[in-house]
Amino acid sequence: MEILSMGKSCDATFIEDVKRESGQDPATCYQCGNCTAGCPYTFVYDIPVNQIMRLLQAGQKERILKSKSLWLCATCESCTTRCPQGIDVALIMDVLRHMARREGYAAEKNVKTFYDGFLESVKRHGRVFEMGVAANYNLKTGRFWTGADIAPKALSIGKLDFRPHEIKGRDEVKRIFRRYLQREEAGE
């Protein structure tokens, strides 16, 4: 277990960044645990959400951004809706997720792969091509049997589309992504 030396490891800039990007003040959190109590994904988190908030208060940037919890949060809003101090916890998790991406952390690679594949599909076709996303996921992760158990039933009720739905304005969507990536690269 790592002992926290606040003088050395507390990253005050990190706390300010999160405050600014989320518009939430971590100092108002009095660690009641209501968020963890209601979070349906606690059972797969490595760090429960109230501890993420605590580590945020203590400025422990690396520990947080390296966690799996960020990638397993589903933004179900249970925490935000019930926080007695009115903190938008789900928004803070989203912001931390953004930061993890920017800094190159992705503790749950498969989730990132799935999200990236999804967005790639949107970029290409303008709408999500579900089979394409599934196939891409299986390929990239090497988990070829994902979804195989429900595929036959899905096929029999006509839920598997083998062709994407492309929109006329898909180039407009492509441009949205291109401009976003350019802006990110330019560091704005």
Added chain:
Amino acid sequence: MRIGVFVCHCGSNIAGTVDVVSVAEAARLFPDVVFSTDEVYTCSEPGQKAIRDAIREHRLDGVVVASCSPRMHENTFRRAIEKAGLNRYMLEMANIREHVSWIGKDKEKNTFKSTELVLMAVEKLRKNRPLVAKSFDINKTVMVLGGGVAGIQAALDCADGGLDVILVERESTIGGTMAKLDKTFPTVDCSTCILGPKMVDVSQHPNITLMTSSEIEAVSGYVGNFDVTVRKRATYVNNELCTGCGLCSEKCPSKKAPDRFNEAVGNTTAINIPFPQAIPKKASIDPEHCIKFTKGKCGVCAKVCPTGAVNYEQQDELTEVKVGAVITATGFSLFDHTRLEQYGGGRYPDVITSLQYERMLSASGPTGGHIKRPSDGREPKNVVFIQCVGSRDKSVDRPYCSGFCCMYTAKQAILTKDHLPDSQSYVFYMDIRAPGKQYDEFTRRAMEEYGARYVRGRVSMIYPRDGSLVVRGADTLAGTQMEVDADLVVLAVGAESGKGAPQLAEKLRISYDRYGFFLEGHPKLRPVETNTAGIFLAGACQGPKDIPSSVGQGSAAAAKVLTMFSKDKLESDPAVAQVNQRRCVGCLKCVRTCPFGAIKEIEARDGSTKAEVIDTVCQGCGICSVTCPHGAIQLSHFTDNQILAEVDALCLSWMDENFA
């Protein structure tokens, strides 16, 4: 005039950023100033002596002290000049501490501003006139509102001190919330056993008149001379005849009236006596659930009553009483947990409040002291207590701590083990607040001796599953979510202001905070007084508190009243409004705008309508003075001319400075 100016150093508090010597020197040149000096600590003995000596030596008839805020020492200096033979209103203060030295560091600017403030004070003083306080008689009867433990204590102390007391209680019995408790922390004393004797003392005390089922209708008057209208609600039972035998309740066929004393755990009959130790032990009818009142049939209680005490024609009664002081001890109510849908919103019968649980624990309660699940009547094995329900919670607009829930939860966990040795209690908490004597030791007992499992974390939701309730909380110390299958869930609901508190405050003309708790005169130094003369506070109506504090405040309020009544007459503040009848046109705008009802309409000798100020009620706020279109009503010691003198002093010197 012959004015003396005293500029205070206040050690280095003022002198550090104001050149007090220069200020005193400059003041020497102001009109009518014949003496001017600086003092190191003007409020001290030597400082005050210096003022008195100067008054004698230089034959001063007015004094200006440039020092701290008048809220600190105006009285001190007024007494000082009075001792030297001057009228106390021939004093003016210039605040060169809070308004100058404490807010800026620029010595030159500060000194200049101080000089201006002293000039303003001098110019006002030149327009001051001596004022004399009037004395008035007082009525040495005290009214205590609320018959809970604070009100009971206040009433007994006042009565034992020789005063006549009128105790007005809204319910049909006194006892308040304490009468509903089974046991009290930290001694686990039986609540009724310790409160009962005091309640009996109240009913038997020759100096106390008990008015139950009564509320205040209207209050007028002023300290020492209040006129109060009390409305006694119709209970449809004549208390003079009722013996409290309970036969009516036994025979009443309407058994679906919600049992308010028992916090709606079960029902009661339409005519009932709330609990066996009720004082006064008299029956009363709930007309909304009475068959006679709703359908016109029945009438059994009137028939069986051996003394003929039931009277369906009874009306509300209004009584006028005159009292000299009022002690408000109206208590509190509890947070409405049905607002919290994540805890069931009142839909789950096995999720109950702490007070409902207390009634269940009580041997004279609706379950005879047996803990039973409301849903199926079975004894619970797992009892889960949830603290901070409606306390420390911004999201439901209750950010404050209620102060007693940690303690009563520990008590209830202990009692649960006593009643059900095979049970297991869980307590979900955020912090344990146990500040009183033997309090922390008591909570430790619950954890160490009675096996209650304390879990540090809030509860996010409760939902039913397989006949029990899943309590989903967190254990932040272990760093995980924690689920407990509960048979019974007890919510430690927080304190709120009593029902109707803001409306009562308006009638009494006292202030209340945004939560409806009445405002004390000073949070530290005047906890049982209000800013309205003659109205005192005691107990939870001022803020959530436990029994020892409530009793303490009851006695404290009684002491304040006894002190006030130790004189035969009170003095009224002469800095009140006055009407110049020659200017008054009788428009009566001032009568309508006065928040204290201190101005009345009169008929002048020539038959015309005029306004007249009731000296003793006027609080000196000055609203009337601003309202009057003719300047006919003026606030003594703050007249238009006096204030304009200050304005002129300031503006003229500025003009000289900039345009001379």
Added chain:
Amino acid sequence: MSLMKIPYYPGCSQTGSAREYDMCTRECMAGLGIELLEIDDWSCCGSTPAHTVDHSLAAALSARNLERVEAMGHKRVTTPCPSCLTNLKTAEHRLSRKDFREKTNQLLDRPYEGGVTTKSVLQIIFEDYGVEALKARAVKKLKGLSLAPYYGCIMNRPPEIMRFDHHENPVAMDKIVEALGAEAAPFPLKVECCGAAYGVPRSDVTARLTARLLDAVEDCGADAVVTACPLCHMNLDLRQSQVNRKQRRGFNIPILYITQVIGLALDIAPEKLGMDLHAVDPRPLLKKLEGGE
């Protein structure tokens, strides 16, 4: 002759794995006299993945569609999917801030200045059409059916953004279902998350959360679940066999869409409502209805 015309944003699920939801929604709305105007050439709102990457990217993907609604001359749009709903609503909310709006418009071909309100199909039916009108319009009484209303985690939360019904104990579907003669079962986990988008990358998570919901459905004695979210439907219906296998259960609970339930009350043929496109066939349930008549 239609009572109301409103732009319609189907969302990607409704063109693919949840096409029956789109079918029954169109049938239902037509049956009620509400004309849906599908936005021409609408694009994906980005769903969950977009907002986990960047908020202005997500807002831009939504804003492209909101701008199309404006171009249609309308100020309102409705969608059957809560994920699309939250994206469109959140975008609108965030775009009210000038700095964010500028940042987002940088990414778009056509800038969007705000002004379009998004409401769920359920909200339109509940608030604009009204339960009383629904009751009057219904032709077939759904007596004999006990339905567990499952709202999903994001349709009503957080209340400041979604502004519909109660965030802990919503009752819109309960009231609709009861008005149509069926029983709304006392389902306690109305807003509890089903596992969302983790069906692909972490099906173990989805299975566990969905199992908990289905346990509660059985516990409250309902015949079927009624829902208004295509992702919840997929997890509960298409993945029910997966849940059974991974969580060792034997569930066989049909999952209905609210617009299917309303469609049944309007006496629209089950096949037109897509009831033959479910993994757990709900049609045997309908016999219960006829029996109950």
